[in-house]
Amino acid sequence: MDLEAVRTFAAVAEAGQFRKAADDLSITQQAVSKRVAALERDLGVRLFTRTPRGAELTIDGQAFLPHARELLRVAERAVASVRTGHRPLRVDVINSRGAASGLMRGFHRAHPEIDLDVLMLFDVETAVTAIRSGAIDASFRAVAAPGRPLPEDIESVRVFDEPLQLLTGPAHALAGAKSVTVAELAGHRIWMPGIVPGTEWAAYYDDLVAEFGLTIEATGPNFGSDALLDTIADTPALATFMSEQTRLVWPAGHGLRRIPVTDPTPVYPHSLLWHRDNPHPALTTLRTHLAATSPGGDTAGTWVPDWVLPR
Numbered sequence: 001m002d003l004e005a006v007r008t009f010a011a012v013a014e015a016g017q018f019r020k021a022a023d024d025l026s027i028t029q030q031a032v033s034k035r036v037a038a039l040e041r042d043l044g045v046r047l048f049t050r051t052p053r054g055a056e057l058t059i060d061g062q063a064f065l066p067h068a069r070e071l072l073r074v075a076e077r078a079v080a081s082v083r084t085g086h087r088p089l090r091v092d093v094i095n096s097r098g099a100a101s102g103l104m105r106g107f108h109r110a111h112p113e114i115d116l117d118v119l120m121l122f123d124v125e126t127a128v129t130a131i132r133s134g135a136i137d138a139s140f141r142a143v144a145a146p147g148r149p150l151p152e153d154i155e156s157v158r159v160f161d162e163p164l165q166l167l168t169g170p171a172h173a174l175a176g177a178k179s180v181t182v183a184e185l186a187g188h189r190i191w192m193p194g195i196v197p198g199t200e201w202a203a204y205y206d207d208l209v210a211e212f213g214l215t216i217e218a219t220g221p222n223f224g225s226d227a228l229l230d231t232i233a234d235t236p237a238l239a240t241f242m243s244e245q246t247r248l249v250w251p252a253g254h255g256l257r258r259i260p261v262t263d264p265t266p267v268y269p270h271s272l273l274w275h276r277d278n279p280h281p282a283l284t285t286l287r288t289h290l291a292a293t294s295p296g297g298d299t300a301g302t303w304v305p306d307w308v309l310p311r
Helices: 003-015 018-025 029-043 059-082 099-110 124-133 200-212 225-234 281-293
Strands: 048-051 054-057 089-092 116-119 138-141 154-168 189-191 215-217 238-243 257-262 265-275
Touching (some): 003 029, 003 059, 099 116, 099 154, 099 281, 124 154, 124 265, 189 225, 225 238, 257 265, 265 281
Parallel strands (some): 089 116, 189 215
Antiparallel strands (some): 048 054, 154 265
8 A cells, every 4th residue: 555645645635735735745736636546446445535525434444544644743753763863872882790791781871861772682693693684783702703704794893801700619718819810810710600602701711721721611501690690609610791780689608709810900991883874873882882981901010812802
């Protein structure tokens, strides 16, 4: 069904005259007549009766009018849903408890007028595909993993470096330390069952192990953070790495310790990815916000793999 014909029908019904509808639509009266006639042919009914005073709706016209108006409202909503600046900004934050989620909460507090859709995608390939298809506007990732350069149409900027901390139970040998050096972690078992081969965070921890001779075990099923915390609390031989801004709550009886790691401090690099031709105005606002509120990177005394993009 031709929406312009439906729009013209609604205009004639409201104006009560073909000439007045033509003026309202900024088209000729002949064009109005042609559109209404075409719509009547499509529907197989007459919609108006011409009278000396103008045009009156037939019974069929009266029945069709509320549906015509609803069609036009639906069309307007459909256009608005994809019009630049009128749909929510869609951003992938990987997980709900990490630093990227915290960065987006800060952005929302600073710009409550901007509608947001926050979602969580698993790996960088899925995120890049979603960016290129327009399914999302941006994604937080550690880029670029070795041997996997970003496509030329994907832009990225490193926005936040998050220090790693050691998480131990109360009976662990390092539980009483105010801080630990990377060298002091050698020989200790660091258990991280959430590391998935092929992901950018797996590449990060592979390089961390190779650089400092650490022992990271990714064995066993990943039952989530609650099960991880239970195990660390009850097993003196195990510790795990936890990013500084990871939001976790555990029972008071666990007695878990979060211990800063130094000399150097391993930092996890968060970058923002987006399509270079993305016109959403809120994307520029997000990038400006992150540049103004996130601390600088490549700080002395920190470590990232050599494949991480510089700031």
